[in-house]
Amino acid sequence: MTRLLYLVSHPIQYQAPLLRRIAAEPGIDLRVIFERKDTVQGYHDPGFGTQVRWDVDLLGGYDHATMAETSLESEIGRADAVWMHGWDSSARLKALGLARVRGRPVLMRGENQDQAMPDGPGPRGWVKRRYLAWIFRRCRAFLAIGTANGDYYLRRGIGKERIFSMPYAVDNQAFAERAAGADGMALRRSLGIPDGLPVVLFAGKFQRRKRPDLLLDAWKTLAQPRPVLLMVGDGEMRAELEAWAEPGVVFAGFRNQGELPGFYAMADAFVLPSESEPWGLAVNEAMACGTAVVVSDQVGAARDLVDETTGAVFPAGDAAALSTALSQVIARSDCLGAQAAERIAGWDFEADVAGLKQALAFVEERRP
Structure with missing residues (x-):
């Protein structure tokens, strides 16, 4: 022993x-x-x-x-x-x-x-x-x-x-089980998200190094009808993000661990656009819930978990590249999400x- x-x-x-x-x-x-x-x-x-x-x-x-x-x-x-x-x-x-x-x-x-x-x-x-x-x-x-x-x-x-x-x-099994048991339609209704529209999710701290503003800029360039941009979290940038937002952006506030699997499961793509991120465990959480991921090349998890089979990696700070990655991932979100769950299972x-x-x-x- x-x-x-x-x-x-x-x-x-x-x-x-x-x-x-x-x-x-x-x-x-x-x-x-x-x-x-x-x-x-x-x-x-x-x-x-x-x-x-x-x-x-x-x-x-x-x-x-x-x-x-x-x-x-x-x-x-x-x-x-x-x-x-x-x-x-x-x-x-x-x-x-x-x-x-x-x-x-x-x-x-x-x-x-x-x-x-x-x-x-x-x-x-x-x-x-x-x-x-x-x-x-x-x-x-x-x-x-x-x-x-x-x-x-x-x-x-x-x-x-x-x-x-x-x-x-992370506890892959716990996240997967909670995601499977979540009522996605009820969550959509509670947030005012129309049925049928894809959802792009940011979940984390609204800090400058995590670049939620870059995601908002990239989202604005997506073709109409744009997916819903769901911003889960809080922090120093919330007021300015809300001021820059347009219709189609939903701010859900801070959500605890028990609630997050439902948000991941509802999303077509989870995005972590950080300019500095040692790892990014939210990437693991999203993948465990069967969600495709889009991350910057400055996210530590990118090298081991994210590629064209599970989502996309884009150059940090490049809004145009992020917009392109979002379009490509949303178009294949079901397939990429399933492969993301398979990839994270061994991690x-x-x-x-x-x-x-x-x-x-x-x-x-x-x-x-």
């Missing part, structure tokens, strides 16, 4: 079902330590610009505590291996040092990739590279969420044998568990 300690900032809606799956795996004794968990009761999300309380179980099914409730040094001492999600906090940097002192191997998983998170030029880039080298020397193995993330480690001198695939996944928690176990076996074999 491998005692695995997982360190992460807070309970994350995407990760909770994965942690339950890992906790159920024979041979792994999982213990999760959060830096904080008060967010479970709700918090102000600056990206959405509103109060958020997720409607999914964030804490059930696995052993957990917060750093305030336990001793980090003792927890690391009891573990056989330490898994960390990112290195963006003083608590996890402290844990890196403690793990090194106690001789516990660290498995690092993060979202970094060069397009979304470049080191940058000049002195700041040099300092960042030195900082990353310091962190990576303290890690025994790396858990890559996708191809671009794996390449990020390779470019920084990490040997291929130390990188293991642990793909960024799942089972693949995560397999990669994690391979990494654990690797560090165990090299234990001093």
